[in-house]
Amino acid sequence: MTYENRHVAQHYFTTDPEVASRPAPVRVSLRGLELQLQSDRGVFAYAHLDRGTEILLRTVPDPPDGELLDLGCGYGPIAITIALLAPSARVWALDVNRRALELTARNATAVGAANVTAVPPDAVPDDVAFSAIYSNPPVRLGKAQLQALLRYWLSRLQPEGVAYLVVQRHLGADTLAAWLAAEGFGVLRVRSRQGYRVLEVRHGATSDHHGDRDS
């Protein structure tokens, strides 16, 4: 498998966090769901639901069936919400952080989301193509590595597939949108709120990546 970002996460994100585990509950209350998930130290968004993740989950349309992807699942709030909204779909929850993957798997089981598969990125079979991708991506990887990561996974969208990315404006959401458009993707900013952008990304289509005020 030509998986150029296999090494990408090693610089910033730890495969095995050294910080001692101390699970903390997080309440996820949106889209008619009332979930109690466990977070942990050494995993993104300890003891809370990230604001960007919440905005993403409140913005995206009901997910399609088929193969869905949560790129960078953390403790699993995106993968699990999407899985419960689309029980016939299979949701691949990927992370390089093993503690995150274990949490996501346990959280999915605890809330009855049996259609979540939490695995490292290189465990996804090469022939899987996604009908939708959801991500609060690891922007702190740095520009080149984030671009490599997104280039790889967005190339695995089905022809009619769609990706939704949430990125903070001050962490480069508009620059990322412009880069995606330059790569030949269609990019629409479908929400701009509290400093976050939700980008809708498709294979070649109309782009609208200019910045504007929050709404």
Ligand SMILES: C[S@@+](CC[C@H](N)C(=O)[O-])C[C@H]1O[C@@H](n2cnc3c(N)ncnc32)[C@H](O)[C@@H]1O
């Ligand atoms: C901004 S966090 C989002 C976590 C979770 N989806 C949430 O919303 O709380 C990004 C996640 O991407 C993961 N990550 C970093 N590099 C990655 C890579 N190369 N492939 C997949 N996930 C990666 C990080 O470990 C982190 O959990």
